[in-house]
Amino acid sequence: MTLNPAHILAAVAVTFSLMSASSSASSGPRPPCGTSGAVPHIDYGPLNGPPKVEVWQNATLSLGATCPSNLNGSAELVIVLASRFVHAGTVQDLATRVGAVSVLKGLKYWSVTDQRWRVLISEAFAVDDTKTLQRRPDFTASEILSGKTLLMAQRDTRSTGLNYYALQTTSHNIDQLSVSIVNLTDIRFLFATLFKQRSLISAHFLTHLGGHEWGYYSLTVVKDAPMKGQEKSFINREAAYLRFVTGQRPEKEPPVAR
Template identity: 35%
Template sequence: MDLDARTLAVSGGQRARRGFWLGVLLPAVMALAAVGFGVPAFAAAGSLPAPPCATGAASDAAAFADPPKARIWHSRDLGDWRPPACFGWPPMDLNLVTALSGTFAFDGGGDELLARFGAASDWKGIRYWSASDRRWETFITDSTALEGFEHQQRRPDFTLAELKSGTDFYFLRADNRSSKPVVYRMQVAEAGPDRLVVKIGNVSPITALVFTLFDSGDIQSTYFLEKIGPGRWGYYALTVMHEGAMVIGNQDESYLTRTIAIFRHLAGIPTDQEPPLVP
């Protein structure tokens, strides 16, 4: 079985058992390693996700919003919506979709921003506003580049030449909520001086205690960064999730506060800068 097949294949029996336990445990286990803004940033159900590569669609989190906006859609909001082909991932059933759209000041080019994706070690220590604890906390407790999926040896950060080679890259990341570090795969779909498209998805499962919350391939994200004017870049992150998201309930804020942390890190903004953008 090739890597894509391993990433997407999941046992139906395991999902059924997990669904039961997730319904019992998730109120006590914070939602994990995904994405962030706060309640004021997203609106009631209506328009659908509209990444910058899509055409003919309107959204409350359309590219590129200024001031930044974020939005969550649950399965009941999505209907038969599916990400456009330019999202770049194989189709799957969706339980939750998040989008963050914004702009940021930056005088450099695409290479410098791509290097921020490749500098895996710099992600360690990213902070976020804990919506449940009402304080700043460390989000990413460990982060390192890996030699590969099969051989998970730590290695130095990815170089710019490597990132532009067209191959897949793997990195390990641990956060303050999940029980074990998670291996992610990163693909650089576009790497121009004025536009970047980067895809990141989980390869290993995401667990809390002894329970699997997201199987391999259950979280898929695509990041679009585009120069929109002198010293100004647009940012759009679209993430789709499967299975575990349908029992997350009211954990929307927990996902969204992590999104703003990632946005701030890539935009070169202190991740614990006041205000936290949550009520």
């Protein structure tokens, strides 16, 4: 793939931000839990530009009572992506995007291993309950905003079999939507366990910043993972979901991490 000069400069800028964040973000993540309106301590980066990225390893999180409690405690890896995007609709419209689980099928991400865009999710659907695991239509905005724990299944092209996740809105108001996603089953590749159940947790905060401008802040916490050195892969996977929720093209150049 050939990058034009603008893409090359952007890629260099992103790489520098990754290195800076890894070395200087000692204070830990500060997600906008339970807040609305402008959040001045978060650098979301340029509007519709590449997200700001922060990475911590072997961290212990204590985020306070307004954040989901399962984010707290020791973690092998913590990754934050923060970005600004344009959204002329409402929180309900964003909830509809989050609930459109089946649309995740075919979602692409930049593979650091293959150095190309490839499909991340080959199958995705909403699930009725843990007993029957029956497919059902995508979740409505009302279901997403209800705060109930909803179930979804995904087939990841880098793992074996279907993986089941819990999807839950942890808070919402007219200016913010906060969603948590947790793996309910072990994620495996052949006979190896990549992630134990409930060890892969992500929280996504969409906050109205004023006018048609919104901020997206994702916090991914890996509690237990035998695979080391996968930070760039996690970043690109989270970037793919960020672009899905914010209505951007998933395979947007340049990749966030190479």
